[in-house]
Amino acid sequence: MCGIVGYTGYREAYPIVIKGLKRLEYRGYDSTGVALLNGGLKVYKKKGRVAELEETLVGKDLHSHTGIGHTRWATHGEPSDRNAHPHSSASGKLAMIHNGIIENYAQLKQELTKKGYTFKSDTDSEVLLNFIEDIKENNHCDLEEAVRVALKRVTGAYVILLLDDSKPDTIIAARKGSPLVIGIGKGEHFLGSDASPMLEYTKEVVYVNDYELAIITPDQLILKNLGNEKITPFVTKLDMELAAIEKGGYEHFMLKEIFEQPSTIYDCLRGRLDAAAGTITMAGVEKNIEAFKNAGRIIIVACGTSWHAGLVAEYIIEELCRIPVEVEYASEFRYRNPVINKGDIIIAVSQSGETADTLVAIEKAKEQGAVIFGVVNVVGSSIARISDGGAYTHAGPEIGVASTKAFTGQLVVLTMMALKIAKEKGTISQERYSNLLFELDAVPEKVEALLKSADQIKLIAEKYKTAPSALFLGRGYNFPIALEGALKLKEISYIHAEGYPAAEMKHGPIALVDDQLPVVFVATKDAYHEKIVSNIQEIKARKGKVIAIVTEGDEVIPGLADDVYYVPHADEIMAPMLSVIPLQLLSYYVGVAKGVDVDKPRNLAKSVTVE
Numbered sequence: 001m002c003g004i005v006g007y008t009g010y011r012e013a014y015p016i017v018i019k020g021l022k023r024l025e026y027r028g029y030d031s032t033g034v035a036l037l038n039g040g041l042k043v044y045k046k047k048g049r050v051a052e053l054e055e056t057l058v059g060k061d062l063h064s065h066t067g068i069g070h071t072r073w074a075t076h077g078e079p080s081d082r083n084a085h086p087h088s089s090a091s092g093k094l095a096m097i098h099n100g101i102i103e104n105y106a107q108l109k110q111e112l113t114k115k116g117y118t119f120k121s122d123t124d125s126e127v128l129l130n131f132i133e134d135i136k137e138n139n140h141c142d143l144e145e146a147v148r149v150a151l152k153r154v155t156g157a158y159v160i161l162l163l164d165d166s167k168p169d170t171i172i173a174a175r176k177g178s179p180l181v182i183g184i185g186k187g188e189h190f191l192g193s194d195a196s197p198m199l200e201y202t203k204e205v206v207y208v209n210d211y212e213l214a215i216i217t218p219d220q221l222i223l224k225n226l227g228n229e230k231i232t233p234f235v236t237k238l239d240m241e242l243a244a245i246e247k248g249g250y251e252h253f254m255l256k257e258i259f260e261q262p263s264t265i266y267d268c269l270r271g272r273l274d275a276a277a278g279t280i281t282m283a284g285v286e287k288n289i290e291a292f293k294n295a296g297r298i299i300i301v302a303c304g305t306s307w308h309a310g311l312v313a314e315y316i317i318e319e320l321c322r323i324p325v326e327v328e329y330a331s332e333f334r335y336r337n338p339v340i341n342k343g344d345i346i347i348a349v350s351q352s353g354e355t356a357d358t359l360v361a362i363e364k365a366k367e368q369g370a371v372i373f374g375v376v377n378v379v380g381s382s383i384a385r386i387s388d389g390g391a392y393t394h395a396g397p398e399i400g401v402a403s404t405k406a407f408t409g410q411l412v413v414l415t416m417m418a419l420k421i422a423k424e425k426g427t428i429s430q431e432r433y434s435n436l437l438f439e440l441d442a443v444p445e446k447v448e449a450l451l452k453s454a455d456q457i458k459l460i461a462e463k464y465k466t467a468p469s470a471l472f473l474g475r476g477y478n479f480p481i482a483l484e485g486a487l488k489l490k491e492i493s494y495i496h497a498e499g500y501p502a503a504e505m506k507h508g509p510i511a512l513v514d515d516q517l518p519v520v521f522v523a524t525k526d527a528y529h530e531k532i533v534s535n536i537q538e539i540k541a542r543k544g545k546v547i548a549i550v551t552e553g554d555e556v557i558p559g560l561a562d563d564v565y566y567v568p569h570a571d572e573i574m575a576p577m578l579s580v581i582p583l584q585l586l587s588y589y590v591g592v593a594k595g596v597d598v599d600k601p602r603n604l605a606k607s608v609t610v611e
């Protein structure tokens with residue numbers, strides 16, 4: 001959701017900004033633009049893709065050493081050229097890009113309108129820019145001071161980057177609630193919503209915190225709080241290579257990320273799980289072990305796919321640790337005045353670590369005294385930083401909008417946590433604990449094995465790609481996987497799909513079943529196997545088309561289903577890590593067969609930084 005890029009230094013700014021914007025395309029956007037400083041401000045913006053903007057700029061004089069760029073995901077005002085960022089101020093002397101939402105923009109707009117301001121766009125961002133300019137002119141102050149004064153009046157979330165035509169090599173930046181990374185070079189600085197735009201130039205970065213303002217020139221980075229006090233920038237070394245954000249021979253990032261799962265799961269286990277020694281090492285859990293052991297309740301907050309990982313964790317933690325678990329949509333939790341008792345632990349699950357709803361939900365719970373534990377993929381992200389403890393999923397950068405490898409990483413981390421807590425709490429037998437450790441250790445190999453028959457899913461996808469809707473059913477640990485399978489199909493192929501607990505299907509969705517409806521059963525061998533066989537019979541009796549994900553060696557379901565995909569045998573606790581993969585592949589192949597831009601499906605954003 002909205003990507004921002006900036007550069008000031010000795011190189012040409014435009015190519016760096018454009019390349020940076022392309023790296024941020026994965027976040028999801030509908031229009032784009034750049035502003036360059038070169039003896040005045042030049043602003044170019046357009047609805048559509050970055051490549052389209054680039055085409056329209058061929059032959060123009062784009063020479064500049066300071067520039068900013070933006071990909072916009074529309075909130076206030078439709079996707080259009082005029083609503084695209086950067087916005088220019090009323091005088092034309094300032095340009096600004098913004099990621100976030102200014103909640104009190106209507107009030108500010110009213111004040112400015114009374115003063116005679118008119119607006120070229122429908123955006124909250126242009127209002128903020130003119131508000132800043134108004135302060136600058138009335139107070140006869142510099143841009144930095146005007147930004148500081150303005151931000152004290154603003155409610156909402158933002159990262160803003162500003163250019164001032166009287167300061168040819170300076171970018172002013174500020175953040176609250178949306179991500180901002182500054183890359184430090186020699187005689188140059190880079191800015192981005194994440195580190196990907198600056199990866200080939202520098203590994204030294206500063207993660208800007210909320211309520212901080214940065215004044216950036218080629219040779220200097222000054223960080224201040226809104227009280228105008230200087231803050232020493234905390235420089236972090238990036239542990240990420242360029243190859244991690246490139247396609248590496250795959251047609252799409254999504255496919256690459258699905259196929260990376262044997263190694264990302266292995267990376268997640270590495271250095272933590274030692275099955276032979278019977279140990280799990282997780283510093284974040286160890287630091288908070290007393291809190292976990294004594295927790296009256298665990299509340300998992302998350303959104304989207306991460307919420308589904310939370311649902312699987314609910315089953316696992318309750319089973320192994322005997323701690324009551326609730327799984328909440330962060331967007332509901334943050335507004336519904338939930339009861340949080342002393343001793344409750346909140347686990348925030350998030351790939352990006354920047355999802356606005358999840359971030360605010362944990363901030364609120366923290367204020368009420370809850371211990372916050374983050375299960376996050378992006379190192380140094382906001383959720384990781386405000387958590388009291390945490391465990392990274394180590395899945396590497398996930399570029400495809402639909403979460404795949406991050407999801408299996410979340411399952412692995414949450415399973416390891418449950419095992420560790422259960423062991424410390426004494427709620428698991430030594431034998432079961434030891435078995436599960438070996439089971440977990442074997443997951444990367446099993447994922448590798450099942451991916452070998454990915455082509456079978458391609459054939460299934462061909463067969464069902466024209467279906468208008470689909471049903472996904474599962475029980476127990478596989479129920480959240482049915483939800484995830486349905487979500488993936490919706491996101492990537494635009495086919496309407498619903499996920500349901502297999503037995504609950506009788507209370508409604510069964511009315512949809514006819515000889516056209518594909519029904520995907522996630523039916524690996526577990527305690528519910530016989531029950532789910534009956535559910536399959538119920539669908540077949542109504543002529544539904546059954547696609548079944550089953551365990552190798554299953555002798556019953558293949559005789560009933562129209563299409564079958566086998567996954568290796570695993571303990572039911574580990575089964576979701578395997579059974580989700582054919583569903584990821586199914587959505588991918590259907591999406592590709594339908595001509596969908598699977599890495600950037602319409603309307604979706606990778607990192608949802610507005611509520």
Ligand code: G6P
Pocket residue numbers: 303304305306349350351352353354355358401402403604605606607608
């Ligand atoms: C967006 C993404 C999903 C993701 C969800 C939560 O909707 O498209 O793939 O699951 O946000 O994001 P998070 O980064 O918090 O896991």
